[in-house]
Amino acid sequence: MTSFSFAPWRGGGTAFPRPPAALSHALAFGVAAPLYALLTAHETWRASCRSLGALVPGPRVLDVGVGPGTSALEMARGGGKVHLGLDRSAAMLRRAARAARDEGASLPLLRADGMALPIRDGALDGVTGHSFLYLLPDAVAALAEIRRVLRPGGRAAFLEPRAGRPPLRATLASGPRWAASLLLWRGMSRLHARFDEAGLEALLERAGLRGARAWPVLDGHGVMATAVRPG
Numbered sequence: 001m002t003s004f005s006f007a008p009w010r011g012g013g014t015a016f017p018r019p020p021a022a023l024s025h026a027l028a029f030g031v032a033a034p035l036y037a038l039l040t041a042h043e044t045w046r047a048s049c050r051s052l053g054a055l056v057p058g059p060r061v062l063d064v065g066v067g068p069g070t071s072a073l074e075m076a077r078g079g080g081k082v083h084l085g086l087d088r089s090a091a092m093l094r095r096a097a098r099a100a101r102d103e104g105a106s107l108p109l110l111r112a113d114g115m116a117l118p119i120r121d122g123a124l125d126g127v128t129g130h131s132f133l134y135l136l137p138d139a140v141a142a143l144a145e146i147r148r149v150l151r152p153g154g155r156a157a158f159l160e161p162r163a164g165r166p167p168l169r170a171t172l173a174s175g176p177r178w179a180a181s182l183l184l185w186r187g188m189s190r191l192h193a194r195f196d197e198a199g200l201e202a203l204l205e206r207a208g209l210r211g212a213r214a215w216p217v218l219d220g221h222g223v224m225a226t227a228v229r230p231g
Contacts, residue, residue: 041068041070042177042178042181044178044218045070045181046070046074047074048130048159048217048218048222048224049070049071049072049074049075049078049130050074050075050077050078050080051078051217051224052071052075052128052130052157052158052159052224053071053074053075053076053078053079053080053082053128054078054079054080055128055155055157055224055226056080056125056126056127056128056155056156056157056226057125057126057154057155058080058081058083058125058126059081059083059125060083060123060124060125060126061075061080061081061082061083061084061124061125061126061127061128062082062083062084062085062086062117062119062124062126062127062128062149063075063082063084063085063086063127063128063129063130064086064114064117064127064128064129064132064146065086065087065114065129065130065131065132065135066082066085066086066087066092066093066096066109067087067089067092067095067096067130067131068092068095068096068099069085069095069096069097069099069100069107070099071128071130072085072096072107073099073100073103073105073107075128076105076107082107082128083108084108084109084110085107085108085109085110086109086110086111086112086114086117087109087111088111088112088113088114090111093109093111096109097109114129114132114136114142114145115136115137115138115141115142115145116145117145117146117148117149119149120149121148121149122148122149122150122151122152122154123149123151124149124150124151124154125150125151125154125155126150126154126155126156126157127146127149127150127154127155127156127157128156128157128158129146129156129157129158129159130158130159131159131160131161131185132158132160133158133160133193133195133203134160134161134188134189134192134193134194134195135188135192135193139193139203140203140206140207143156143203143204143206143207143208143209144207144208146207146209147207147208147209147229150229151229152229152230152231153228153229153231154228154229155226155227155228155229156204156209156226156227156228156229157224157225157226158200158224158225158226159217159222159223159224159225160194160195160200160222160223160225161185161186161188161189161193161194161195161221161222161223162194162195162196162216162218162220162221162222162223163194163195163196163199164194164196164220166219166220166221167219167220171219171221182218182221185221186221195214195223195225196223197214197215197216197223197225198214200212200214200223200225201213201214201225201227204225204227205227208229208230209227209228209229209230210227210228210229210230211227211228212225212226212227213225213226213227214226
């Protein structure tokens with residue numbers, strides 16, 4: 001069985017979002033975690049997770065910002081392998097643990113900050129993040145941490161809210177639950193950040209990752225991107 005070597009927990013010195021972004025973050029990923037999990041338990045979201053997982057090699061894969069576990073469990077269904085799920089929210093990790101138990105899946109979980117990963121250098125084959133970078137106060141610093149824990153040739157992949165004004169007709173036609181989940185996502189990203197393709201590629205390259213490419217997904221509401229740690 002593959003295992004990770006973890007460094008001691010490195011707390012302190014981490015920048016956190018400021019109001020109103022901090023308040024929205026605390027509500028969505030704390031007391032409102034059940035609502036967040038309900039709205040994102042939608043087949044279109046699930047399919048986007050499977051697509052994300054297909055972009056990274058295994059078997060040592062970290063899903064950073066695992067949330068209620070949907071991303072990691074769907075990646076496993078799509079043939080990927082998530083060896084560890086990490087999140088800062090205890091409420092989200094409890095939901096992820098419950099979801100894994102309900103499915104009889106093995107999903108090790110760790111409560112830690114994505115800005116200071118307690119994982120040794122070069123330990124991972126892949127890192128995924130679904131709706132993760134846009135919440136961070138310093139996405140480049142977080143990506144540099146991800147680069148550090150990837151082995152040479154290891155790949156990172158992300159799905160983030162996209163800048164611009166996507167057409168709403170297709171969104172509304174997909175049903176009220178899907179529309180509600182996207183409105184929540186758009187509302188959160190308005191308080192935090194959104195990315196266009198060129199901007200997200202540049203962000204990955206600034207963090208020392210190479211071969212970055214990005215493309216629109218989710219009818220233009222999202223942008224998916226991938227890059228490699230150079231050898």
